[in-house]
Amino acid sequence: MNVLEIRDLGVDYLSQSGAVHAVADVSLDLRRGEILGLAGESGSGKSTLANAVARLLRPPAAITSGSVVYHRQDGTAVDVLALKRDELRAFRWKELAVVFQSAMNSLNPVSTVGAQIEDVLRIHAPKMSRNDRSERAVELLQRVGISADRRRSYPHELSGGMRQRAAIAIALALNPEVIIMDEPTTALDVVVQRDILHEIRALREEYGFAVVFITHDLSLLMEISDRIAIMYAGRVVETGTAEALHRTPRHPYTLGLLRSFPRLHGPREELLGIPGTPPDLRSLPPGCAFHPRCGRAVEECSTRLPLLTRGPNGSDGSDGEVACLLNGGRGVEETS
Numbered sequence: 054m055n056v057l058e059i060r061d062l063g064v065d066y067l068s069q070s071g072a073v074h075a076v077a078d079v080s081l082d083l084r085r086g087e088i089l090g091l092a093g094e095s096g097s098g099k100s101t102l103a104n105a106v107a108r109l110l111r112p113p114a115a116i117t118s119g120s121v122v123y124h125r126q127d128g129t130a131v132d133v134l135a136l137k138r139d140e141l142r143a144f145r146w147k148e149l150a151v152v153f154q155s156a157m158n159s160l161n162p163v164s165t166v167g168a169q170i171e172d173v174l175r176i177h178a179p180k181m182s183r184n185d186r187s188e189r190a191v192e193l194l195q196r197v198g199i200s201a202d203r204r205r206s207y208p209h210e211l212s213g214g215m216r217q218r219a220a221i222a223i224a225l226a227l228n229p230e231v232i233i234m235d236e237p238t239t240a241l242d243v244v245v246q247r248d249i250l251h252e253i254r255a256l257r258e259e260y261g262f263a264v265v266f267i268t269h270d271l272s273l274l275m276e277i278s279d280r281i282a283i284m285y286a287g288r289v290v291e292t293g294t295a296e297a298l299h300r301t302p303r304h305p306y307t308l309g310l311l312r313s314f315p316r317l318h319g320p321r322e323e324l325l326g327i328p329g330t331p332p333d334l335r336s337l338p339p340g341c342a343f344h345p346r347c348g349r350a351v352e353e354c355s356t357r358l359p360l361l362t363r364g365p366n367g368s369d370g371s372d373g374e375v376a377c378l379l380n381g382g383r384g385v386e387e388t389s
């Protein structure tokens with residue numbers, strides 16, 4: 054059962070030197086209660102996709118195609134891109150909440166963390182009594198590992214990890230079905246990062262929300278995600294269970310990403326990285342955008358655009374998708 058369905062989504066940044074195609078033809082499902090990891094190098098379009106889904110894009114960004122549908126538990130479907138301003142206010146926090154890259158920027162510096170949770174409750178759950186709001190704020194803070202006496206702390210009085218936990222507590226306040234986390238832990242040291250990631254998994258078990266977790270660090274995603282989608286140059290190039298992508302990545306770019314990060318577990322491996330740099334999104338190479346950097350590219354990779362094609366992954370037979378002509382992906386002819 055899907056809670057979010059993204060279909061053929063396109064987002065451009067309009068500029069004088071041409072349109073930057075930051076997200077192109079993205080179709081992606083988020084299942085109820087799952088943790089979906091979104092990985093890809095810097096500039097691959099992860100944040101743009103997340104901001105489009107949360108309706109947080111600002112000009113010069115413009116949605117050029119596609120749809121985003123949110124399915125409520127009662128069976129009603131919401132056309133997210135068509136929501137009006139007041140509907141959007143009700144949608145955010147209650148149904149979908151976002152935790153940003155830098156908690157310092159999303160927390161209000163002049164308000165205590167307890168007051169910030171209570172503010173969200175006051176605005177979005179007006180029937181709640183003052184007492185209940187205060188109790189709920191303490192409960193949420195405790196739930197993410199912040200002691201009750203810290204509710205009167207201002208963000209600058211907390212460590213980076215605590216601030217990030219506070220931002221997660223605010224996101225949880227109204228029990229949303231979907232939480233989007235955009236690089237929520239990258240500024241933190243590895244031990245704190247892992248603690249928070251495991252906390253998110255535990256919270257998910259308890260509350261049942263689905264998570265879209267964005268990072269460029271694929272090995273980190275492997276630890277906490279159920280499924281992973283890999284983005285390259287604005288497109289989703291592979292999806293699959295974390296297990297399948299870990300064992301048998303099918304897209305050469307996924308393999309490259311896997312070899313670019315030290316694994317948190319297992320034997321040490323030489324870090325190889327991916328040669329070359331991501332393409333200019335104003336003028337993508339014809340065919341597969343990854344072909345100039347791909348060690349396995351053949352002639353047709355430079356003329357045919359590979360489409361995301363569903364099929365079982367060899368290692369465990371789980372279903373996944375790949376957009377690579379060398380891996381059973383369909384393609385369309387392109388002329389440059």
Ligand SMILES: Nc1ncnc2c1ncn2[C@@H]1O[C@H](COP(=O)(O)OP(=O)(O)OP(=O)(O)O)[C@@H](O)[C@H]1O
Nearest residue numbers: 066073075094095096097098099100101102269334
């Ligand atoms: N305001 C803007 N105007 C023009 N181009 C933009 C703007 N914001 C982002 N872009 C471009 O859109 C592309 C996608 O950016 P986006 O931030 O979505 O990628 P990302 O994968 O989230 O990267 P990161 O991991 O660095 O956050 C990049 O090429 C970026 O330069």
